[in-house]
Amino acid sequence: MISWRGFRDRxxxxxxxxxxxxxxxxxxxxxxxxxxxxxxxxxxxxxYLQLALFESLGRASSIAPSxxxxxxxxxxxxxxxxxxxxxxxxxxxxxxxxxxxxxxHTDVIDDFQHRxxxxxxxxxxxxxxxxxxxxxxxFSRLAAGLPADYRERVxxxxxxxxxxxxxxxxxxxxxxxxxxxxxxxxxxxxGRRLVGDTLLVARAAISxxxxxxxxxxxxxxxxxxxxxHTRRMDSLGLTA
Amino acid sequence: MISWRGFRDRxxxxxxxxxxxxxxxxxxxxxxxxxxxxxxxxxxxxxYLQLALFESLGRASSIAPSxxxxxxxxxxxxxxxxxxxxxxxxxxxxxxxxxxxxxxHTDVIDDFQHRxxxxxxxxxxxxxxxxxxxxxxxFSRLAAGLPADYRERVxxxxxxxxxxxxxxxxxxxxxxxxxxxxxxxxxxxxGRRLVGDTLLVARAAISxxxxxxxxxxxxxxxxxxxxxHTRRMDSLGLTA
Numbered sequence: 001m002i003s004w005r006g007f008r009d010r011x012x013x014x015x016x017x018x019x020x021x022x023x024x025x026x027x028x029x030x031x032x033x034x035x036x037x038x039x040x041x042x043x044x045x046x047x048y049l050q051l052a053l054f055e056s057l058g059r060a061s062s063i064a065p066s067x068x069x070x071x072x073x074x075x076x077x078x079x080x081x082x083x084x085x086x087x088x089x090x091x092x093x094x095x096x097x098x099x100x101x102x103x104x105h106t107d108v109i110d111d112f113q114h115r116x117x118x119x120x121x122x123x124x125x126x127x128x129x130x131x132x133x134x135x136x137x138x139f140s141r142l143a144a145g146l147p148a149d150y151r152e153r154v155x156x157x158x159x160x161x162x163x164x165x166x167x168x169x170x171x172x173x174x175x176x177x178x179x180x181x182x183x184x185x186x187x188x189x190x191g192r193r194l195v196g197d198t199l200l201v202a203r204a205a206i207s208x209x210x211x212x213x214x215x216x217x218x219x220x221x222x223x224x225x226x227x228x229h230t231r232r233m234d235s236l237g238l239t240a
Numbered sequence: 241m242i243s244w245r246g247f248r249d250r251x252x253x254x255x256x257x258x259x260x261x262x263x264x265x266x267x268x269x270x271x272x273x274x275x276x277x278x279x280x281x282x283x284x285x286x287x288y289l290q291l292a293l294f295e296s297l298g299r300a301s302s303i304a305p306s307x308x309x310x311x312x313x314x315x316x317x318x319x320x321x322x323x324x325x326x327x328x329x330x331x332x333x334x335x336x337x338x339x340x341x342x343x344x345h346t347d348v349i350d351d352f353q354h355r356x357x358x359x360x361x362x363x364x365x366x367x368x369x370x371x372x373x374x375x376x377x378x379f380s381r382l383a384a385g386l387p388a389d390y391r392e393r394v395x396x397x398x399x400x401x402x403x404x405x406x407x408x409x410x411x412x413x414x415x416x417x418x419x420x421x422x423x424x425x426x427x428x429x430x431g432r433r434l435v436g437d438t439l440l441v442a443r444a445a446i447s448x449x450x451x452x453x454x455x456x457x458x459x460x461x462x463x464x465x466x467x468x469h470t471r472r473m474d475s476l477g478l479t480a
Contacts (some may be wrong), residue, residue, distance in 0.1 A: 051301065051314045058298010058317070061291065067346060068339040071328070074291045077298070078325055081318040088311070099308040106307060 030221045032138070036145025037208035043091045044101030045109070045205055046139050046158065050084035051102070052113040053132055059117065060124035065176075069121060072172055076128060079161040086157035090150060112201045116194050122176060122183060123190050129169045130191055130232045131198040136162060137228055138202040141221065145209075170235050177237060188238045195229050195240070270461045272378070276385025277448035283331045284341030285349070285445055286379050286398065290324035291342070292353040293372055299357065300364035305416075309361060312412055316368060319401040326397035330390060352441045356434055362416060362423060363430050369409045370431055370472045371438040376402060377468055378442040381461065385449075410475050417476060428478045435469050435480070 036042060057077035064070035091098050116131050118124035136158050143155050177184045202225065206218065226240075233240035276282060297317035304310035331338050356371050358364035376398050383395050417424045442465065446458065466480075473480035 048307075051310060054314060054317060055298050055302040058295050058301070061298070062295040066339070067288075067343045070291060071338050071342065074294060074321060074324055077294060078318075078321040081314060081321060084314055085318055098311050099306070102311065103307045 030141070030224055031144040032141040032206065032221060033144035034217070035206045035209045035211050036142045037205070039094055039146060039150060040091070040096050040101045041104075041208050042139075042142060042146060042205075043087055043094065043096075043154075044098075044103075045105045045208065046154075047084055047087035047091060047098065048102040048105045048109050049132075049135060049139075049201075050080050050087065052109045053080045053128060054084065056113055056117045056124050057128065060121050060128075064121050069172060072168055073121070073125070076125075076165045076169065079165050080132075083157050083160050086160065087154070090154060090157070094150075108201060108204050112197060116197050118190070122173065122187060125169050125173055126187050126190055126236075127194055129166060129173070129236075130229055131194050133162075133166065133232055134195070134198045134225055134229055135201060135205075137225055138205055142205060166232075173236055184238060187236070188233070191229075191233050191238055191240060195226070199225070270381070270464055271384040272381040272446065272461060273384035274457070275446045275449045275451050276382045277445070279334055279386060279390060280331070280336050280341045281344075281448050282379075282382065282386060282445075283327055283334065283336075283394075284343075285345045285448065286394075287324055287327035287331060287338065288342040288345045288349050289372075289375060289441075290320050290327065292349045293320045293368060294324065296353055296357045296364050297368065300361050300368075304361045309412060312408055313361070313365070316365075316405045316409065319405050320372075323397050323400050326400065327394070330394060330397070334390075348441060348444050352437060356437050358430070362413065362427060365409050365413055366427050366430055366476075367434055369406060369413070369476075370469060371434050373402075373406065373472055374435070374438045374465055374469055375441060375445075377465055378445055382445060406472075413476055417478070424478060427476070428473070431469075431473050431478055431480060435466070439465070 037045070054077050057073050057080060061070050061073040061077065064073055088098050091101055116127045118127050139158050140155055143151050143158070146154060173187070177187060199222070202222075230240040277285070294317050297313050297320060301310050301313040301317065304313055328338050331341055356367045358367050379398055380395055383391050383398070386394060413427070417427060439462070442462075470480040
């Protein structure tokens with residue numbers, strides 16, 4: 001159980017020493033270029049995921065605990081749909097139909113969304129922060145294997161406004177967690193459940209390539225993904 | 241009951257003669273500048289409405305009958321959130337807090353959304369097309385009484401991508417209506433119910449001004465709003 005004071009002290013301690021997240025990500029970042037699926041598979045999966053996130057956020061907005069929380073949900077949903085739209089542009093550029101390339105991924109993503117959508121506003125926002133955050137990491141790494149003329153735009157689409165959104169979610173959730181130790185415990189548990197379901201989707205994205213995904217080269221990637229997850233939970237004062 | 245053939249014949253007939261909608265709206269358009277509420281009331285109501293529409297669209301997306309329908313829902317939701325975001329910029333420009341100015345309108349809009357959200361994807365999209373369309377008409381007319389330096393930007397925000405979205409919704413709904421006469425009957429009934437609930441919100445927006453809204457000057461406005469509603473239903477081949 002984490003008190004607000006404990007949280008603040010911990011943040012202060014983090015700020016006092018060089019933080020893991022302040023190191024340039026590129027130093028340790030293992031890329032997944034060998035496991036990148038075909039362009040249309042990649043784009044269909046990524047675009048449909050953003051659409052599914054928007055649905056979760058729509059539900060979260062309708063049960064937001066305050067107008068301020070609702071407004072935040074709207075802003076995060078806007079970014080999600082902007083990413084979706086930017087990915088649709090790439091699908092069109094690739095000469096494909098958006099519905100056709102998204103269709104094969106509806107089952108895996110709908111199932112993921114069903115299990116990780118969350119029971120209340122706080123759970124959905126945590127899912128958006130840690131679940132979507134982890135999957136964005138995966139897609140950014142997989143982008144290394146996309147055709148060169150797509151790579152940069154796709155990564156820009158995935159990262160559109162992500163830092164701002166994450167900061168806003170962290171600020172709002174931290175306030176709520178600081179004010180309610182029970183919520184802190186519940187969200188810590190929820191975060192642990194989320195990471196399992198999210199890694200399944202990550203695995204599905206990686207397995208969609210022609211390479212065999214049962215490869216020990218994947219181990220350091222999953223280690224890094226989980227480390228990033230731990231940092232996200234930590235930024236909320238929650239134990240991963 | 242309207243058959244697909246009937247619908248097509250009707251469209252052909254409409255195209256053959258000058259259509260009511262092709263007349264410049266400005267000729268007959270009655271403005272509502274005398275009934276414009278204070279800037280912050282106007283912006284809070286308009287911004288919260290767009291947020292509520294996004295919630296409906298989120299639910300609609302999760303029950304869309306096809307991936308194509310889901311993709312369309314995402315595009316329309318994007319526009320809705322873009323309008324919301326543009327209105328937030330105006331709220332900030334006016335030196336107000338978004339949550340504060342939206343808060344007073346949550347009851348009337350949540351109630352409206354609850355009654356007009358729709359039971360399935362088609363009903364929600366019809367509500368978005370005819371309900372939100374009517375309210376956009378009202379807010380555009382009320383904008384005439386806003387401070388001059390806000391008026392143009394607010395109208396641009398309200399109308400952002402509206403024509404494109406309406407055309408896409410009409411295309412998709414028309415296909416579904418043409419293929420299923422039962423759906424046509426059901427949506428015609430739903431449209432009639434929608435207009436009543438929507439006019440109540442229009443009335444609330446108008447009554448938020450200091451002017452007494454029990455004014456015979458309002459009659460031609462409501463006549464025009466209903467005429468525009470009839471044209472929207474007509475564009476779907478449905479009787480208003």
